[in-house]
Amino acid sequence: MTSQLSAVLGAPAPGAVPQLRSITIQRPAMSEHGLLDYVIRDDSLVWSRRGEGTVGFGQVARFEASGPERFAEARAWWDAVAAASEVEDNVNQAGTGLIAYGTFAFSFSSSYVSRLIVPRIVVGRNDACSWITYTVSDPAAELSVEAAEAELAALLEDYSPEHELGTGIDRLVAGQISEESYLESVRKGVSVIESGSITKLVLARDAVAELGSPIAVAQVLRQLALRYSDCWTYSVDGLIGATPEMLVRVRGDIAEARVLAGTLDRATAPSGDADYAHRMLLEDEKQRHEHQLAIDSLTEQLGPLSSGMDAPDEPFVLQLPNVWHLASDVKATLAARADGSVPSMLDLAEVFHPTAAVCGTPTKAAGVILRELEGMDRGPYAGPVGWIDTRGNGEFGIALRGGVIESPTSIRLYAGCGIVAASDPAAELAESWAKMRPMREALGL
Structure with missing residues (x-):
C-alpha cells in the first residue's frame, strides 16, 4: 500500500x-x-x-x-x-x-x-x-x-482541436483479453456458478483504440453527452466515458443509487416490435434474476446505514441509444451516527463498492474468482468516479461505458457482462461489444 x-x-x-x-x-x-x-x-x-x-x-x-x-x-x-x-x-x-x-x-x-x-x-x-x-x-x-x-x-x-472522424486510419485492436479468451472465461464462470459457490459473476474484457491523430477528448465528451443524455458523462485525469449507473448520490442525509443489471442490445431488436424490450427483459427469468441479485446486494449494504429505504418491487426498462437495461432507483434516509453526523460520500462509496452489478454475488467470493478468471487489471474500470464537496455531498457513478487514455493516440476500452448459470458465452461476448459501442462511436470507430 x-x-x-x-x-x-x-x-x-x-x-x-x-x-x-x-x-x-x-x-x-x-x-x-x-x-x-x-x-x-x-x-x-x-x-x-x-x-x-x-x-x-x-x-x-x-x-x-x-x-x-x-x-x-x-x-x-x-x-x-x-x-x-x-x-x-x-x-x-x-x-x-x-x-x-x-x-x-x-x-x-x-x-x-x-x-x-x-x-x-x-x-x-x-x-x-x-x-x-x-x-x-x-x-x-x-x-x-x-x-x-x-x-x-x-x-x-485556448480550446482543443477536434479530430476528423472516420478517416480509416483509426483501428480497434485486442487488449489484454482476446475474444477467444473471453469466451473461455465465460465458460469457466458458468461452471463455477453451476458448482454452487457463487450465483453471479461479472466478467470484463478490454480492447485498445489506436488513432491516427491525438484523441480529441473534449469532442468525445460532447458526443457522449449529446447521444447519451440519460447517462453521467465524466472525465477525470484520463478516465473518460458516460455511465448509466449511479453508485451513490448524497444530498444531506438522503442517499440515492441507480442499479442496472440485465442488458439487451438494441442493434439486434426486430423492427416494429414495440413490446420487445419489455418482453425480453421484464419477462425474462435470467434477466430478472440477475437484476434482483444486484438489488438485494445494495439494500443489504445500505440497510444498516439508513433509517428508512425506498426500494421498488419492480424495475423499469432504461432505454439508451445502444442498449436497454433493467434499472431500479433506490433511495434511503441515512441514519445519524453517535456524534450526530451521517455517512459521507466517501464512506458510502467504500461500503457500496464493488456492487454485485460489476463484481458478482456474493461479492467477496465473486471478487476472488473474478481475479482468477478475468486475467487482467481493471484499473479504474467499474470503480467509483465523480465528485465530493466539503459538506459530505457528492455523486459517484460506476466507471462504465468508457476508457482510460494511455497515450495521446491510444485509449483502452472496457466492458463487462453479468454471468449466471443460464449465460451463453457467444451472447455475452456480443453484449460486451454493445457496451463498448458508445465509446467506439464517439471515437469514430
Missing part, C-alpha cells in the same frame, strides 16, 4: 495538507447548451448529465493512494483539506464551494493509483442556478470573481 500527496501551481509540497482559499459566486443563466459550452478543453474535469453538473479547470491540490486503505486515506485527506481551507460560498448548494473530482481503482490490488483532484476553477449548473468557484493555494493571490472570470476567459480561448 502506498500513499502520496502531490500539488501544483504553488500548492504545498507533497505530504502536506494544502491551505486553500476558495470563493463561489452565482453567474448568469447558461445558454440552452448548458455545460457543453464549457467542454472544449481536453484537460478539463467533467461531471455532467442533461446539461447540468460541473466542469473543472486546472489543479491546485491532488491526492493519490493505492491498496485496501485507499478510501480511508482519501477521506482523511479530504477532511483535513476541508478543515484547513477558507471557503466563501455565496451559493451554498451541493457541488458549490470547495470540491474535488475523484476516481478509484476497482481492486485494492490494482496498479492504478486512485486520486482526488481539486480544480482551480469550477463552472457549475443545476436546475436552480449557475455558478463559478475559484480556488487558490497562494496566500498572496487575488481571490475575486473578476480574477476568476478573467482566468476562465483565457482558458476558454
